[in-house]
Amino acid sequence: MPVDSIKGSLREKGVRLTRQRELLLELIDKSGEHLDAERLFQLAHERDPRLNRVTVYRTLKLLKQGGLVDELDLMHYGGDQHYYETRMKQEHAHVICLRCGKVEEFFGEPLQKLRRQIESHFGFQILLARTEVGGYCSHCRSLRAREMEQAAREAARQAIVEPNGVGPRSRSKRPA
Amino acid sequence: MPVDSIKGSLREKGVRLTRQRELLLELIDKSGEHLDAERLFQLAHERDPRLNRVTVYRTLKLLKQGGLVDELDLMHYGGDQHYYETRMKQEHAHVICLRCGKVEEFFGEPLQKLRRQIESHFGFQILLARTEVGGYCSHCRSLRAREMEQAAREAARQAIVEPNGVGPRSRSKRPA
DNA sequence: GTTAGTGCAAACCTTTTGCAGCTCT
């Protein structure tokens, strides 16, 4: 149970286990999702309305500095805030669909290999590592393909109605 | 010359090549370092005092959306701003020393392998990828080792002077 | 009993937006 090992880590450092910290640790640990500070605050505030947003930030900073949670930004899908996860599992990459926001986790040997190579190549001591990948998930890829076809059909239809382009809107308007 | 290919890319999309954009592109391209928006603004402002900070942000956003520059955060060494680099070279990982701030770039096959595995494993289409690693570079590792020894000696000396700890300052104060 | 931790308000830093005027094509 990661919460307990985190608590142990904190106690060893002489960090006090306050009511607020107990609650935040529990929420971070049991939540499957990747929480950002605001979301964590919302959840905590529901259970303890006295708990302040600032305490959330201070606790996250503490955990981050202690290497107990990792900070992600999931390719800034959804804004510039940070997301957090406990450092329970093996190292993994985060794969974010830029269309639907789904986040997948990828474990696999290239990550370990990368780590080992960097350490030996530079004589570097790795403390934190993070790999984030953005693009389209398989589901959104097919949706997009359909959309593109659709758009192409529309364009073709337009071309028949307006054979040589009526407005000055002939270039520009990138499909992205 | 990457600037020119970027300019071409922009022209194709019907994006205007203004005086400001020309300057910013040149600065991003020729600067070896990883610039953040503020630094880029400073450099640009030196050469063209009329250029506004907002234009820097708008240009970076444009280039980012067009896939012409990549956004990094270098493990937030130095703050929460973003850093930018042209997408010239092969994909690479950024290796940041958390003590001295030096940034190394790591090329190597695990990165390509990782990419291929993620694409095939999830049927995912990768548009952006980024790997950032934080820790201590070889130079700082040896400096730190020396510091630790030093601290240990100090502590030992203290222990002789105050055999059973005088103040309540006996634990806590993590060395980090 | 101490010192670390909390809440509150206010500041901070980075980035975005609304709008009027300018400029590239």
Added chain:
DNA sequence: AGAGCTGCAAAAGGTTTGCACTAAC
């Protein structure tokens, strides 16, 4: 000519800080 771009000022979003009070050890 006219849409796209810029500058300015102001706002927004996320996070940090100063300070007096509270609570964990």
